[in-house]
Amino acid sequence: MDFDLEELVNVEQTFYEEGYKDGFNHGRVHGSIEGRALGREKGFEMWEELGFYQGFATMWKAVGERQANQDERTVNHIRHLLDLISQFPRVNPSASGPSEVDIPKLFRQIRSRYKLLCATLGVRPTLRAADGSTIPPDSAGADLADCMSKEKRNVWAVHTAGDALGNTELNF
Numbered sequence: 001m002d003f004d005l006e007e008l009v010n011v012e013q014t015f016y017e018e019g020y021k022d023g024f025n026h027g028r029v030h031g032s033i034e035g036r037a038l039g040r041e042k043g044f045e046m047w048e049e050l051g052f053y054q055g056f057a058t059m060w061k062a063v064g065e066r067q068a069n070q071d072e073r074t075v076n077h078i079r080h081l082l083d084l085i086s087q088f089p090r091v092n093p094s095a096s097g098p099s100e101v102d103i104p105k106l107f108r109q110i111r112s113r114y115k116l117l118c119a120t121l122g123v124r125p126t127l128r129a130a131d132g133s134t135i136p137p138d139s140a141g142a143d144l145a146d147c148m149s150k151e152k153r154n155v156w157a158v159h160t161a162g163d164a165l166g167n168t169e170l171n172f
Helices: 005-009 011-066 072-087 103-121 144-149
Strands: none
Touching: 005 011, 011 072, 011 103, 072 103
């Protein structure tokens, strides 16, 4: 019988290296799949938020155009918000090559401009999630479970013609 004692001494290291290679290859495949799914989900959330801001600005732009006297600050904030949204990349910058756009910085600028527009309009800034729930901006320190467990409310209550409105339902 011919034994190679060197192989017996390094048997643990050999198994470790083979297991590492198998695990690395497995992790590469599944990490890519999981990363793609996470990227798709986060991208959808970002575009949903951008769509909300664009719809908000477009709606107030249309309201302002119908009024005789427009506030110049409001028009300026709407224009800047729509300009910032139009600068947001429409394709995946990493797929087409290196990008010079700082997406988190641009997103912060868009959010800030939205908050400025809301302050100018006298509207409370909110963000509507896909399920219709509201995340109030003043609940930053509150527990997320508390915010999500509260009753869902509409932005404006829908009343049929002829319904009497109470004093608390008349908001301007």
